[in-house]
Amino acid sequence: MTNRSPSLTQSGAELCCTPITDAALSDAEAADLAPVLAALGDPVRLRLLSIVAAEGEVCSCNLEGPLAKSQPTISHHTRVLAEAGLIVSEKRGKWTWWRVAPGRLAMLRTVLGGS
């Protein structure tokens, strides 16, 4: 494996941004977009994201409680959401803080038919 950013794999891909009501998605566009929506298709991740979105900033250690899942499971889900480009991490000392990635949710709203 080549050199990579230290703490996080994070897709910076520019995804399709035209409403599906305007034009059908291409095969490639759907393939790029589906993993993002699939990341939201799990109740634990959906709730995780909503907690981060509502709080503005949440430490991993403050997720185990509300989500009632083991630490590896939480780590797995944050990873999936981060790879989908939906949340971003920042390390402070021993702790990892999560924030919603700017723009990504707005892009989804647009694709789902927003003006």
Place this chain on the structure above:
Amino acid sequence: MTNRSPSLTQSGAELCCTPITDAALSDAEAADLAPVLAALGDPVRLRLLSIVAAEGEVCSCNLEGPLAKSQPTISHHTRVLAEAGLIVSEKRGKWTWWRVAPGRLAMLRTVLGGS
């Protein structure tokens, strides 16, 4: 099960409709919402929905071609989208026509942070 419309299982559930940026989802809300997003988390279904959304109305027989999947697979995916409340069907003669379910996509946009 009580009386229901003849040809289609269709969740008429009233789903959560407050932006996740305002308040975190409850366990139950996430459990209700996740399947809808999971339905969109497959590239074939995402493209299927976009075709229906862009065309306005599409016959099942006009989906096999663009999606390059077998007939049972198409039937499976339309069923999943219908059960997620995202599309609705109407039978005309031998054909089944699909349309986007009104309101469902708008609800998703709202939950994902829309005003």
Place this chain on the structure above:
DNA sequence: TGGTCACATCGATGCTTGTCAATATGGGGT
């Protein structure tokens, strides 16, 4: 240097799901 804490990774397991061939259902035409 040694210990503790937060988090990531690995390995295993059981469940879910996308896919298609085969078959069933049911409407239309002749």
Place this chain on the structure above:
DNA sequence: ACCCCATATTGACAAGCATCGATGTGACCA
């Protein structure tokens, strides 16, 4: 009645995924 055509359903199989215990990694503190 019979045969086609469009769609739904069933059964089976391979791949993917959520979950957790065990272990690795790296930061902080004494």
